Amino acid sequence: MKRPIFTVQKHRASRLHYDFRLEIGGTLKSWAIPKGPSLDPAVKRLAVEVEDHDLAYADFEGVIEEGSYGAGPVLVWDTGWFEPTDQGTAAPSAEAMWKAGTLDIRLHGHRLRGRFSLVRMKGRPRQWLLIKQRDKAARPGFQATEEWTTSALSGRSIEDVEREVAAGSLKTYRCG
Ligand code: MN
Numbered sequence: 001m002k003r004p005i006f007t008v009q010k011h012r013a014s015r016l017h018y019d020f021r022l023e024i025g026g027t028l029k030s031w032a033i034p035k036g037p038s039l040d041p042a043v044k045r046l047a048v049e050v051e052d053h054d055l056a057y058a059d060f061e062g063v064i065e066e067g068s069y070g071a072g073p074v075l076v077w078d079t080g081w082f083e084p085t086d087q088g089t090a091a092p093s094a095e096a097m098w099k100a101g102t103l104d105i106r107l108h109g110h111r112l113r114g115r116f117s118l119v120r121m122k123g124r125p126r127q128w129l130l131i132k133q134r135d136k137a138a139r140p141g142f143q144a145t146e147e148w149t150t151s152a153l154s155g156r157s158i159e160d161v162e163r164e165v166a167a168g169s170l171k172t173y174r175c176g
Contacts, residue, residue: 003081004094006107007058008037010077010151012158013070018077018145020047020130021058022105024094028053031128036077036145037112041134047118049126060173061151063165068175073161075151080109101128110152111144113137 004023011019011032018036021028031047038045061075084092085104097103101120107113114137121127132138150157156164164170 003083005055005058006078006080006082006105006109006112007076008078008109008112009060009074010036010158011064011070011072011074013064013072019050021053022082022094022098022103023055023058024098026055028055028058029098031118031130033130037116037130037132039112039132039137039139039142039144041132041138042140044129044131047128047130049128057173059153060171061154061156061161062171062173063161065172065174068173070175073158073165074173075156075158075161076153077145077148078109078111078152080107080112082107085115104133111148 007021009019011017015034018033020031020033020037030050030053032050033045033047035045059076059079063073064070082105084094084097085106094103103118104115106115114135115133117131117133119129119131121129161170165172
């Protein structure tokens with residue numbers, strides 16, 4: 001069976017944020033995380049559910065064009081594959097967990113590894129929390145977004161992306 005992908009895109013739109021995306025049901029379910037993911041189990045990060053994206057967008061690095069929603073540079077901060085965490089019962093399905101509002105997953109990325117939970121907040125349908133679970137991959141006190149600022153795929157910084165798009169060697173993207 002093909003492994004479902006995840007991706008985290010660092011996106012400097014009107015505000016810097018990190019788009020966390022999971023391949024579920026043939027699309028990329030997406031959350032915008034203002035402060036970015038953390039490997040510290042003591043940290044809960046707000047993750048606001050946003051519109052699904054096409055699978056083809058998962059490895060996009062470049063600039064979203066002026067006039068499009070989210071205009072600004074994007075880089076792939078992390079990517080890899082994920083699996084629903086075994087709950088000890090029937091084979092877990094990411095789609096069922098997404099619907100139920102508690103996604104327990106194991107990430108196999110360049111930077112994000114091990115078990116994470118995405119939990120929908122009660123009474124706030126689009127607001128979730130991303131929490132690192134305690135395991136060998138947890139790094140208490142580690143400031144992931146400060147330590148890792150560039151693309152996990154290409155090594156580009158946000159400024160490199162802007163420069164390369166201006167020079168015509170990297171793509172722009174038009175939304176909607
Ligand atoms: Mn975004």
